[in-house]
Structure formats: structure tokens, C-alpha cells
Amino acid sequence: MGKRPPLVVLSSSSDDDGGGGRCTASRGPSTRKTRTPATAPPAKQAPSSSRKKPRRGSSGGRGRRRASETALSGSLKDEFDMLTEDFSECLNDLGVSGSMRQTEELWIDKYKPLSLGELAVHKKKVEDVKNWLEEKLKAPKGTFGGRSLVLTGQAGVGKSATVKAIAAEIGADLCEWTTPVPTLWAELVHANSELEYVSKLEEFENFVNKIRKYSLLSPTSIGSPKKLIIILIDDIPVTSGKASFARLGKCLTGLIQSTQIPTVISLTHHHKNEANDTATWNSEELESLLQGAGAHKIVFNPVTVSSIKKILLRICKQESSGTTEELVHQIATSCGGDIRHAIMSLQYYCLNPRRLDSALAISASLSDLKGHATLAPAQDCYGLGSVIHSPCGRDETLTLFHALGKFLHNKRETHGDVNIDLDSFSLKEQLRRNPLKMDVPEMILSQAHGKVRTVADFLHENVVDFIDDDAVDDAWVVMSYLSEADCLLAGSPIASARWTVNESNESENMSQLIAASVAARGVLFGNAHPSPSRWHTIRSPKVWQIERTFRSTKGLILKERFDPSSTSGSRNFSDVVTDFRPFERWISPHNDMARNNPSRHDVAGGPNSIDMLGAEGSNCEEDEDEIEEW
Amino acid sequence: MAASSSAAAPADTYDIPWVEKYRPSRVADVVGNADAVSRLEVIARDGNMPNLILSGPPGTGKTTSILALAHEMLGPSYREGVLELNASDDRGLDVVRNKIKMFAQKKVTLPPGRHKIVILDEADSMTTGAQQALRRTMEIYSNTTRFALACNTSSKIIEPIQSRCAIVRFSRLSDQEILGRLMIVVAAEKVPYVPEGLEAIIFTADGDMRQALNNLQATVSGFRFVNQENVFKVCDQPHPLHVKSMVKNVLDGKFDEACSGLKQLYDLGYSPTDIITTLFRVIKNYDMAEFLKLELLKETGFAHMRICDGVGSFLQLSGLLAKFALVRETAKA
Incomplete structure (x- = not known):
């Protein structure tokens, strides 16, 4: 099935000089537009692609680097498309392929943005990238360095798509790094000695070296000034351990400093999560390294x-x-x-x-489904399963905010019918609460699919906004319950060390459950006088941001300590932090940013840290999710 | 496989775990999670499966439905069209790079609209490196190969992969759903039972179909009769009704009875962890005033923490009951 028609057009048109770029831009979307309405509903489009499938099945495996098709094949292909379309229409009339209703592509491939207009990314961001690329493509050859761009941002915000769309727009060729299929280690051990084991890292290094050499040759020697090439590195090899990371870093630094072709490296940010700490360390470290080597950085915000x-x-x-x-x-x-x-x-x-x-x-x-709540008392000693399936979403998304909103808004029945506890005994007046206008908190929590730590942090950050301004004692109660939940959540270090893996999982699981319900119920119970409902935003916890900054700053300081060229050579950590840092800041004038220090990881000297803080600030603004009344 | 095994002779009935024997072979037969299952049915009918992450607690039918889906979609070409890897297979970085990529490049003749499927069971146990390596493979071969990942917590899947997949959530099965399936099995195996026995099995399973079937089979093969005592003998948990009456006694102010109830449980040989786990589940579903529930849960949590620290003595448990009584005293008007 291979490539979709527009993509082939893209790669082939880059070869014909002159109008190639404009041609792509206009033709890419238009092919699709004319094809779709011409033969009305998708039912008819379907067979055409299914027809093409067996014939071009071979091209799929060859990947994206097959960039040199002649312009001729482009027009031939169009003809072929028309033919197949006619053919399939005939077939359709005959009713042969009537059962085929859906096209067989993933929608993310089918609706890949082909022009700048179709990108979901902010216009200004696209402009930035485009300007940068155009500038670098026009820049005179011969100068080294300064031709690399680092794109960072969450997964799926359109980093690669932007580069691809821009390349299509300005008619540049995109050269990507695709990892080759390796030999298995086990195969290698058992095979004859002919095979040689090449690690991914080595292969990547070879690739980079090739780029650096060929960059000197290709564009100038052919003599056609129109052939523009952009290198896109998307799949950076995974490194484990310091040694291999250092190699990767060296290799990339070399690339950045010497490349003559605009190089785009895309790095994906991971969210903080304790499970894969090593990976996050990797991407952050790499980012600062690349920037230090002189790469221009553009941060992509969530769409x-x-x-x-x-x-x-x-x-x-x-x-x-x-x-x-x-x-x-x-x-x-x-x-x-x-x-x-x-x-x-x-x-x-x-x-x-x-x-x-x-x-x-x-x-x-969901909020007024009290019918489901009656499920619980009917068979109260047995666990109740959740019947309602929660809607879509990645982790930490709507369902979580939904749950948080319920806890925070704390909706209750207005007229108290306290007859439930009358049969046992009556509570004190101030401990009495009207029944909740929602499901059992545990059930809501299990549907939210959120992590307990996340829930607790969010509640802690936001709950005060929802408590009436005068009810200070309510805030006391809520906070004390939250702190207890926090304590339960942390558990004890001894437990996790002493128990075998299985058992500790079990016990951890239970303490998590308890902590979650204590947090949620504490907020519900303690907030006796909710502030009149109005529009609130739920902020993402500030603790996370502080922790992140703390960790990165600490990392930078540690690195500088081991950097022999730096002034604060072999001091211990607290000395550096308490004495050197303030002193340095004090004696250096405010506008002296650079301090002429060649060290890349300059902590005190503004640009790096300010830039970083700025980026984070904008990030967390984006994180904010708005909830109103649920 | 379930279809072939259910045709087995009645002589070797006890040779196959019932979990396997009664594993649904069609997507439509999967119990619970009606929304997710109905969507998977549509996929099974129409093909063009998007990349999926199935996430949910154990025993809710993730693996079953994805296997059934693959069988239904590919039919006879299942053998060459599906690559199934679970945690017991070698799934390191180079395997992902090599095996999965080779499979993705392989040419298999499939009916139109169908794709090769890579099933990665227990995907949350894959290393980050291996997951990273999967990322591009998923994208490049998306027109010939689709991926289905099953995992317990989707947050252990790295974000780039999550972003490339549609997430299908499975939640714990409701008691009715489990009961419905149990009745089918009970009827098919001609198991003698009383309703309370099945109720007990459902309590011990806690929304986990696999555990429910296993407990049922264990009870049947041990005692040949499913009633409450037998189930709790086999599954060996403190009896929830006993624990419940203990809590009730405390709340009614009959502290002596509650203590003797606890002593009884302890003398039966249950470990403090067992007792407190059941206690937690009972309190969670016990119908009491909001403040009491909150305080009781909190105290249970702290007691659980101490027990995990190693202070698993009888004294801790009695102390917990005493704290419950104190809470009651402070709350009382």
C-alpha cells in the first residue's frame, strides 16, 4: 500500500527545479480535494486505495528515504490514479466491492497536514520554524555551525509534522534518520563470526559522520542551487549509562558544530513520573547539552x-x-x-x-445518577464494581479533573434528611453533614484512573479556593486530613525494603487506596461551608514546578562543580550554594550576562536559567485546565 | 483455543483450568465493559484496527478480548498475521528492534482492510528503552501493521506511545456481571451450590473474573460443594460478615463483644495483614455517617502502615478497635 499519493508527489517534485516548491504546495491538498468530492462519499474512495494495495505493496518497507523519483513518475502516477479510480468506479457499479466501506489507513496518516494551513500548531510557532529554516537554507555555505534547531515539547504536539509541512512548502528534501534492523545479540553469539555486532549508537555515529562529510560535497558540486536538504533527526538512540550518553552527546555536539545543512533534532518531553526516572534525566540533559553546543531551541506548547x-x-x-x-x-x-x-x-x-x-x-x-448509588447499600458488605465506563482520555485528563471538580465543589442535598444514622446514634451537630449529591468517593476515584499522589497534590493546591473566605477552621480540618493522607501515601521505607516484591505491591496498593479515600473524604467532609459556586480554574500543583526547578538547578550546580574551568572548583555542595553563588551574584553587575565563561552550563549567568524559567512558566500556564460547574 | 478445548471429553474436565476452558473466543462474549467491547466488535467486523492500549486491573478481560479480536479479524491467517509477545518472552530493546520490525516488514496476504497485528501483553513491564524503540516502528509501518498493547496501568507506557494509540479502559467487573458468568460455568459443570456460596466467591474476587473462576474451581475440586464456609476455607480470608459484625459492635458501643470477635479471628490464625485488609474493604462499604467513615478509614490506614512496618501484633489490632471506640465517643452527641 505504500505511500499515499500526496506524499509521493512531495518527494518527487523536489527534484524538478524551479516551480517544484510551489507546485507541491498547491498540488498536495488539491489532489485530495478534487478526488474526494468528485466521487462523492468515502465509500467510493475506498476501493481505489484497496486496488492499489497489492501493486505497490513493496514500497512500504523501503521507508521514507526513497526520495529520488523523477518528475515523470509523478505525472504517470496521477494518470494511474485516475485509471484506478475509473476502474474502481466500474467495479462499484458492478457491486463487487460493495462491502468495503472504510479506508484502511489510520486517520493520523490519512489526515497528516500537507500544508502550513492545515497544521494545528500555533501560526507564530510555525512562522518561527519556517523563518529559521529559510534563513539557514539561504545562508552562504562555508560557515560552520549555527545550523541546527532543537524542537522540544510534549509528545504529539506536531514537532515532526511542522518540519515536514514546511519542507513540503519550501520544496526542500527531508532526510531522516531511520534506525536499521539490527542483528540480535543472541543471533550474534550463535552465528558464525562473520556478523559483526554494531550497536545502535555506533550506527548513529556513522550516520552523523556521513552527514558531516557529504554536506561538504553534495549541494555545491552538483551545482543546482535549488536542491535544498533538511536533516530531521527524530529517533535519537536510547542510551543507558553515562559512557554511552557521553558518546551520544559528543557525536551530536560535533554534528551541531560542523553541520552545513540545516539540521532539526526533535526531542520529546516526558512528564515527570517516578517510574522512568532515567529517561527523563536523559532528555533534559540532552537538551541542555545541545543548546550549549549552539543549537537554536524552539519549544512547542501543547496544541x-x-x-x-x-x-x-x-x-x-x-x-x-x-x-x-x-x-x-x-x-x-x-x-x-x-x-x-x-x-x-x-x-x-x-x-x-x-x-x-x-x-x-x-x-x-453522571452527577445526578443517584440510582447507581443505591447499588451500594443493597449489598453493602460486598465490593461493588463500577458500571459506568469512563470516556476517553490520556492519563491525568478530563476524568481526573472531573473527579477533582466533584470533590472540590462538594455538592450536597440542601435539606438534611439525617435519618440514616438515627438508628445507630446521633452525631454532634457540627459533625453532621447532608448526604452527598454524588457517587461514593471511592467509586469516583476508581473511575478517574488517576494516581493517588496526583490527586492529593491537586486537591492540596486547589482546595483553599473552594472554601468560604471566613471558614478558617474548615481549612484547618481539610489540611490536617490532607497531611494525613500524604503521610499514608508515603508509607514507610522499611516496608518496601523488607517485603518481597509481590507482597509489598499488595500492601502498597492498599495504603494507596486508603490514602486516596482519606484525601477525598477529608476534603468533602472538612469543607463544610463551600464558597458560593462561581467560576474557578484548577491549577496544577506548584509543588511539582518547584521540585522540577530544584532538581535541574541542583544538577547544574553539581555539574559546574566538577567542571575544572569554573571558578568554584572542588568545593562541597553546601559551600557552593551558600557562599559562592550569592557572592558571585553580588559582585557581578546585573547586566553582565556572560561572565566570559566558556563553560556551557552557566548557572548564574542569566540566559540559560531565565530562558528555562520562562519556558516552564509558559508550560504551566498551558497546564491549567478549566473547570466550571459539573 | 477455547473453542477446541470446550469440545474436550468430559473425562478430562479437571485437567484444564476453567479460566482457559471458558475463555470467550468471540469479542461479543466478553463480559462487562460493554462500551469498550462493543467498539471492539465493530473493529472485528470492519477491520482497520487503530493502535490500541487496553488498560485496566487484572482479570477484566483485556487479553481475552484482544486475542478474540485478532482471531475474529484474521481468521485462518492468524498464525502468520499475529505476533504475540508477553512478559515471559524476551522483549528487550534489540528484540523490539529486530523481531517486531522483521514482522512488520513481512508480507502476508490478508483480506482487505485487515492488518498484521502485534500484541504486546503486559506492556507496562517493558523497559523504557524498548518502548522508545517501538515508537518509530509504530509510525513507519502503520499501513501494514497495527499494535495492541495490554497493560494494568497505562501511565507506565511512555507518553510518545500513548500519544500514538487510542486508550481503551477496562474497569472492574460488577458483581452482577461476574455472577452471570459464574452461573453459566456452574450450569455447564453441574456444580452443586447455594447462592451464598457464589456471593462469597464474588466478594473474594473483588471484580476480578479470573480470580472468581479460579476460586470457584478450587472450591469445587476441594469440597464438591459451593457454600460460604467452603469458599472461605479455600480462599482463606477472614470472613467479611464476622468482620462486619465486629465493626457494628464497636459502633453500637459493645466493645467487649468486638474484642472477643477479634480474638476469635486472631486465634484462627489469620495474620494481622489479612484482617486489616478485610477490615478496610468492609469499612469502605459499610453504611455509616460520613465523619465516622472518614475517621475509621484514617485509623485503619495508620494501623496498616504500622503493621507493614513490622508491628504486626495483636495489640495493634486491639488498639485499632479502641481507637474506633474513641472516635465514636468524640462523635457522639
Whole structure:
């Protein structure tokens, strides 16, 4: 099945000089536009691609680097497309392929942005990248360095897509690093000695070396000034351990400093999570290293909800699937700025439009489903399973905010019917609460699929906003419960060390559950006088940001300590922090940014740290999720 | 496989675990999670499966539904069209790079709209490195090969992979759903039972179908009769009703009875961890005033923490009951 038609056009047109670029830009989208409406609904488009499948099945394996097709083949292909289309129309009339309704591509491939207009990324960001690329492509040859760009950002915010779309727009060739299939270590051990084991890292190094050499030759020697090349490095080898990381770093630094072709390196940010600490260390470290080597950095923010929505709606229209506005809205808000995941979920949720509505209805009326709550007392000594399926979303998304909103808003019945506890004994007046207008907190928690630590942090950060201004003692109660939940959550270090893996998992699981319900119930119980409901935003916990900054600063300081060229040579850590740092800041004038220190990891000297803080600040603004009344 | 095994002769009935014997072979037969299952049914019918992450607690039908889906979609070409790797297979970085990539490049003739499927079971136990290596493979070969990952916590899958997949969440099965399936099995195996026995099995399973079936089979093969005592003998948990009456006694102010109840449990040989785990589950579902529930849960949590620290003495448990009584006293009007 190989490439989609527009993609082939893209790569082939880069060879014909002159109008190539413009041609691509206009032809890419237009081919699709003319093809789709010409033969009405998607039902007819389907067979055409299925026809093509066996014939071009071979091209799929060859990857994306097959960039040199002649312009001739482009026009031939168009002809071929038309033919197959006619052919399939005939087939359709005969009713042979009537059962084929859906196209067989993933929607993320099918609706890959082909022009700048289709990108979901912010216009200004695209402009930035484009300007940078154009400038570097025009820049005179011969100068070394300064031609590399680092794109960072979360997964799925359109880093690679932007570069690809821009390359298509300005008619440049994209050269990507694809990892070759390696020999297995086991094969190597058992095979004859002919095979040689080459690690990914070595292969990557070879690739980089090749680029550096060829960059001197190719563009000038051919003599055609129009052949523009951009190198895109997307799949940076995974390194483990310091030695291999150092090698990778050296290799990339060399590339950055010597490349003559614009090179784009895309790095994906990971969210903080304790499980894979090594990986996060890797990407952050690498980023600062690359920047130190003189790479220009552009941070991609998560895609805004409105632009995701726009794109999703467009896809819906083209697929002519009967999706509701609500669903699109829900997907868009819950994907956390990840356009790729949004499209993926859309494809999944479009599978069955009939079921869809009921799922939505369930989630919409979740708050007033008291019928489900009655399930619990009926068989109270047995665990109750959740019946309601939660809607889409990546972790830490809508469902979590949904749950948080419920806990924070703390909706209760207005007139107290306390007859439940009358049969046992009556409570003190101030400990009495009206029944909750929601499901059992444990059930909400289990549906939120969030981590307990996350829930507790979020509650801690936001709960004060929701308590009435005068009710200080309520705040006391809430905070004391939260602190107890925190204590339960931390558990004891002895336990995890002493127990075998299985058992400690079990016990940890239970303490997590308890901590979660103490936190949630504490907030619900303690907040006796909720502030009148108005519009609130839920902030992401500041603790996380502080911790992150703390860790990175500490890392930088440690690094500088071991840097022999730096002034603060072999002092211990506390000395550096308490004495040197303030002193340095004090004696150096404010505007003296550089201090003429060649060291790359300059802590006190503004640009790095300020830049970093700025980036983080904007990040956390993006993190904010708004909730209103649920 | 379930289809072939269910046709086995009645003589070797006890040779196959019932979990395997009654594993649904069609997506439509998977119990619970109606929304997710109905979508998977559509995929099984129409093909063009997107990359999926199935996440949820154990025993909720993730692996079952993905295997059934693959069988239904590919039919006879299952053998060459599916690559299944689980945690017991070698799934390091180079295996992902080599095996999966080779499989993705392999040419298999499949009906239109169908793709090769790579099933990665227990994907959360894959190393980060291996997951990283998977990232590009997923993208490049998306028009011939699709991925289905099953895991317990989707947060252990790295974000780039999550971003490339649609996440299908499975939640714990409700008691009715488990009961429905148990009834089928009970009828098919002609198991003698009383309803309370099945109820007990459902309590011990806690929303986990696999455990429910295993407990059922264990009870049947041990005692040939499913009633409450037999189930709790086999599964060996403190009896929830006993624990419940203990809590009730405390809340009613009958502290002596509660203590003797606890002593009884302890003398039966249950470890403090067992007792406190059951206690937690009972309190969670016990119908009491909000403040009491919160305080009781909190105290249980702290007691659990101490027990995990190694202070698993009888004194701790009695102290816990005493604290419950204190909470009651402070709350009382």
C-alpha cells in the first residue's frame, strides 16, 4: 500500500527545479480535494486505495528515504490514479466491492497536514520554524555551525509534522534518520563470526559522520542551487549509562558544530513520573547539552483546544461520520494538547456512533445518577464494581479533573434528611453533614484512573479556593486530613525494603487506596461551608514546578562543580550554594550576562536559567485546565 | 483455543483450568465493559484496527478480548498475521528492534482492510528503552501493521506511545456481571451450590473474573460443594460478615463483644495483614455517617502502615478497635 499519493508527489517534485516548491504546495491538498468530492462519499474512495494495495505493496518497507523519483513518475502516477479510480468506479457499479466501506489507513496518516494551513500548531510557532529554516537554507555555505534547531515539547504536539509541512512548502528534501534492523545479540553469539555486532549508537555515529562529510560535497558540486536538504533527526538512540550518553552527546555536539545543512533534532518531553526516572534525566540533559553546543531551541506548547477541535471537526466532515459536537469537544479537552492522540481517539470513538450517544449520556448525567448509588447499600458488605465506563482520555485528563471538580465543589442535598444514622446514634451537630449529591468517593476515584499522589497534590493546591473566605477552621480540618493522607501515601521505607516484591505491591496498593479515600473524604467532609459556586480554574500543583526547578538547578550546580574551568572548583555542595553563588551574584553587575565563561552550563549567568524559567512558566500556564460547574 | 478445548471429553474436565476452558473466543462474549467491547466488535467486523492500549486491573478481560479480536479479524491467517509477545518472552530493546520490525516488514496476504497485528501483553513491564524503540516502528509501518498493547496501568507506557494509540479502559467487573458468568460455568459443570456460596466467591474476587473462576474451581475440586464456609476455607480470608459484625459492635458501643470477635479471628490464625485488609474493604462499604467513615478509614490506614512496618501484633489490632471506640465517643452527641 505504500505511500499515499500526496506524499509521493512531495518527494518527487523536489527534484524538478524551479516551480517544484510551489507546485507541491498547491498540488498536495488539491489532489485530495478534487478526488474526494468528485466521487462523492468515502465509500467510493475506498476501493481505489484497496486496488492499489497489492501493486505497490513493496514500497512500504523501503521507508521514507526513497526520495529520488523523477518528475515523470509523478505525472504517470496521477494518470494511474485516475485509471484506478475509473476502474474502481466500474467495479462499484458492478457491486463487487460493495462491502468495503472504510479506508484502511489510520486517520493520523490519512489526515497528516500537507500544508502550513492545515497544521494545528500555533501560526507564530510555525512562522518561527519556517523563518529559521529559510534563513539557514539561504545562508552562504562555508560557515560552520549555527545550523541546527532543537524542537522540544510534549509528545504529539506536531514537532515532526511542522518540519515536514514546511519542507513540503519550501520544496526542500527531508532526510531522516531511520534506525536499521539490527542483528540480535543472541543471533550474534550463535552465528558464525562473520556478523559483526554494531550497536545502535555506533550506527548513529556513522550516520552523523556521513552527514558531516557529504554536506561538504553534495549541494555545491552538483551545482543546482535549488536542491535544498533538511536533516530531521527524530529517533535519537536510547542510551543507558553515562559512557554511552557521553558518546551520544559528543557525536551530536560535533554534528551541531560542523553541520552545513540545516539540521532539526526533535526531542520529546516526558512528564515527570517516578517510574522512568532515567529517561527523563536523559532528555533534559540532552537538551541542555545541545543548546550549549549552539543549537537554536524552539519549544512547542501543547496544541490549544480550539485548534484541535477545528481539525477534528474537519475530519468528521470528511469522514461524514455522524459525530456529535459534544464528543469532539470532550476529546479535544481531554487529550491534553496532544493532537495525534486526539485524532486517534476520534477514530476509535467514531467506530460505533450508536453506542457513542449512550456513553455520552451516561457521562453527562453522571452527577445526578443517584440510582447507581443505591447499588451500594443493597449489598453493602460486598465490593461493588463500577458500571459506568469512563470516556476517553490520556492519563491525568478530563476524568481526573472531573473527579477533582466533584470533590472540590462538594455538592450536597440542601435539606438534611439525617435519618440514616438515627438508628445507630446521633452525631454532634457540627459533625453532621447532608448526604452527598454524588457517587461514593471511592467509586469516583476508581473511575478517574488517576494516581493517588496526583490527586492529593491537586486537591492540596486547589482546595483553599473552594472554601468560604471566613471558614478558617474548615481549612484547618481539610489540611490536617490532607497531611494525613500524604503521610499514608508515603508509607514507610522499611516496608518496601523488607517485603518481597509481590507482597509489598499488595500492601502498597492498599495504603494507596486508603490514602486516596482519606484525601477525598477529608476534603468533602472538612469543607463544610463551600464558597458560593462561581467560576474557578484548577491549577496544577506548584509543588511539582518547584521540585522540577530544584532538581535541574541542583544538577547544574553539581555539574559546574566538577567542571575544572569554573571558578568554584572542588568545593562541597553546601559551600557552593551558600557562599559562592550569592557572592558571585553580588559582585557581578546585573547586566553582565556572560561572565566570559566558556563553560556551557552557566548557572548564574542569566540566559540559560531565565530562558528555562520562562519556558516552564509558559508550560504551566498551558497546564491549567478549566473547570466550571459539573 | 477455547473453542477446541470446550469440545474436550468430559473425562478430562479437571485437567484444564476453567479460566482457559471458558475463555470467550468471540469479542461479543466478553463480559462487562460493554462500551469498550462493543467498539471492539465493530473493529472485528470492519477491520482497520487503530493502535490500541487496553488498560485496566487484572482479570477484566483485556487479553481475552484482544486475542478474540485478532482471531475474529484474521481468521485462518492468524498464525502468520499475529505476533504475540508477553512478559515471559524476551522483549528487550534489540528484540523490539529486530523481531517486531522483521514482522512488520513481512508480507502476508490478508483480506482487505485487515492488518498484521502485534500484541504486546503486559506492556507496562517493558523497559523504557524498548518502548522508545517501538515508537518509530509504530509510525513507519502503520499501513501494514497495527499494535495492541495490554497493560494494568497505562501511565507506565511512555507518553510518545500513548500519544500514538487510542486508550481503551477496562474497569472492574460488577458483581452482577461476574455472577452471570459464574452461573453459566456452574450450569455447564453441574456444580452443586447455594447462592451464598457464589456471593462469597464474588466478594473474594473483588471484580476480578479470573480470580472468581479460579476460586470457584478450587472450591469445587476441594469440597464438591459451593457454600460460604467452603469458599472461605479455600480462599482463606477472614470472613467479611464476622468482620462486619465486629465493626457494628464497636459502633453500637459493645466493645467487649468486638474484642472477643477479634480474638476469635486472631486465634484462627489469620495474620494481622489479612484482617486489616478485610477490615478496610468492609469499612469502605459499610453504611455509616460520613465523619465516622472518614475517621475509621484514617485509623485503619495508620494501623496498616504500622503493621507493614513490622508491628504486626495483636495489640495493634486491639488498639485499632479502641481507637474506633474513641472516635465514636468524640462523635457522639
